[in-house]
Amino acid sequence: MPVDMHVHTTASDGEDTPELVVARAKRLGLEAVAITDHDTVEGIKPAIEAACLHEIEVIPGIELSAVCDDEELHILGYFIDIHCQRFLEQINLFRSFRVGRMEKMVKKLQALGLPLEMEQVSPGFGTGSIGRPHLAMAMVAAGAVTSIAEAFDKYIGTGGPAYVPRYKLPAIEALQLIRTAGGAPVLAHPALSNSSKLIPCLKQAGLAGLEAYHPAHSRELSEYYCRLAQEHGLFVTGGSDYHGEGHKEGVRLGMRTVPYTRIQEIRINASADPVRLLNNVY
Numbered sequence: 001m002p003v004d005m006h007v008h009t010t011a012s013d014g015e016d017t018p019e020l021v022v023a024r025a026k027r028l029g030l031e032a033v034a035i036t037d038h039d040t041v042e043g044i045k046p047a048i049e050a051a052c053l054h055e056i057e058v059i060p061g062i063e064l065s066a067v068c069d070d071e072e073l074h075i076l077g078y079f080i081d082i083h084c085q086r087f088l089e090q091i092n093l094f095r096s097f098r099v100g101r102m103e104k105m106v107k108k109l110q111a112l113g114l115p116l117e118m119e120q121v122s123p124g125f126g127t128g129s130i131g132r133p134h135l136a137m138a139m140v141a142a143g144a145v146t147s148i149a150e151a152f153d154k155y156i157g158t159g160g161p162a163y164v165p166r167y168k169l170p171a172i173e174a175l176q177l178i179r180t181a182g183g184a185p186v187l188a189h190p191a192l193s194n195s196s197k198l199i200p201c202l203k204q205a206g207l208a209g210l211e212a213y214h215p216a217h218s219r220e221l222s223e224y225y226c227r228l229a230q231e232h233g234l235f236v237t238g239g240s241d242y243h244g245e246g247h248k249e250g251v252r253l254g255m256r257t258v259p260y261t262r263i264q265e266i267r268i269n270a271s272a273d274p275v276r277l278l279n280n281v282y
Contacts, residue, residue, distance in 0.1 A: 001031030002257035005059065006076065006188065006211065006239025009035060011043030012129040015244025018047035021253070022054055028254045032057035032263060034078060034239065039064060039094040040129035041082040059263070062091075063188060064178070068171035068198050074188035075171065076211065076237070077178035079270035087181035097167040098130050105135060108162035109155060114144040131166075132156050171198075175206040184208040184270035186237050191221050196228065203232050208269045213238025213256040215248075235265050 008014035009021050016024065018035060025033040035047045035058060044060045051058040060082050066073045080087065106118045121130065121138040136151035145151045155162045169177070178185040186209035190196060199207070212225035213236070222238075229236045242253040 001260045002029070002254065003032040003034070003059075003260050003263060004030055004239050004242065004254045004257050005034040005061075005078070005237045006036050006063075006214070006241045006256075007033055007253065008037050008063075008241070008243045009043040009047070011035075011040050012037035013131045013133040013243060018043040019050040021242075022047050022050040022056060022058065024253050026054040026056045030056065030254055030257070031260045032059055033253075034059035034061040034076075036061040036063045036076050036239075038062075038129050038131065039091060039098065041080070041088075041091065042129075044082055057263075061183075062178070064094075064174045065166060065168045066171040066174040067168040068195075068202065071194050071198065072168060073171055073174075073193050073195055073198070075174045075178065076186040076188045077181070077183035078186065078237075078266050080178060080181040080183035082181075084181040087177060090177055094167065095129060101164050101166055102130055102135055104164045105132075105156060105162050108164070109139070109144070112155070112161060114139065114142075114155075116142050116144055171202060172205045175202065179206050182270055184266050186211055189214040189216050189241065190225060191217050199228065199232055199234075203234065207234065209235040209237050209266065211238060212236045213258065214241060215251050215256060216241075235262065235269065237262070237266070 007021055009016060009018045035044050037043050041062055047058045059078055060080050062077045062080060064075045066075050102121055103118055106116055109116050116139060120142060121135050135156060136148040139145045139151045140148060175185045185207055187207060188211045190210060210225050210229040212222045212229060226236055238256045238258045240251060240253055240255045242251060
């Protein structure tokens with residue numbers, strides 16, 4: 001049975017609530033779905049509660065922004081302990097960095113003459129992870145732009161007049177953080193970053209897997225990353241990177257999956273002794 005291991009909800013920059021994601025996954029015939037919101041685990045508890053009703057498994061996960069040798073990476077973490085205090089403290093710090101970034105971007109927009117206040121920008125779910133999509137939606141609601149695409153194209157896209165870079169953890173610290181919470185770290189969509197050359201170093205620092213199957217990867221690229229994973233003793237994952245039906249054309253929940261048998265391998269890796277694994281770094 002298939003498993004989609006890369007899914008976002010309204011707890012970060014997704015369009016669907018955790019409950020809706022779980023219901024959609026069940027209708028599609030998925031055996032399990034991993035909730036991997038950016039820098040937050042707030043969507044996991046409601047997803048698990050919904051999963052009990054729909055008889056589908058939810059894998060607790062996260063996606064962290066990281067940097068290594070000036071290359072931006074995204075690190076997925078699977079089977080993390082969402083009650084780990086040290087992990088939660090760090091995640092709360094990330095949330096404050098995200099809020100600070102939004103405040104700076106709002107000030108830049110105000111300086112450009114756009115009618116917008118920070119109070120109008122909020123995450124779509126509780127106190128979840130705030131990001132540029134939420135700012136773009138606030139800009140549309142305030143009448144500053146006519147669409148989310150216009151907000152990114154004219155103002156808040158990378159290099160735009162109101163753009164502020166987001167905080168990124170050093171990759172080794174991101175890997176350690178996931179291991180501290182009992183999770184298995186995976187390099188997300190490696191084709192979207194110049195990261196292949198970094199894999200040996202990341203493996204030494206605790207990397208467990210590669211996301212070989214992703215909408216941005218052609219069949220040839222997926223096969224390449226499968227070979228690379230085998231070469232470096234990493235397991236292979238895959239997922240849709242789903243953010244909602246209207247987020248990116250052609251990207252659908254469940255369009256990239258791995259067999260459920262892969263989950264046991266990842267579960268074993270996640271339960272490995274984090275102290276022993278992290279000692280490899282030194």
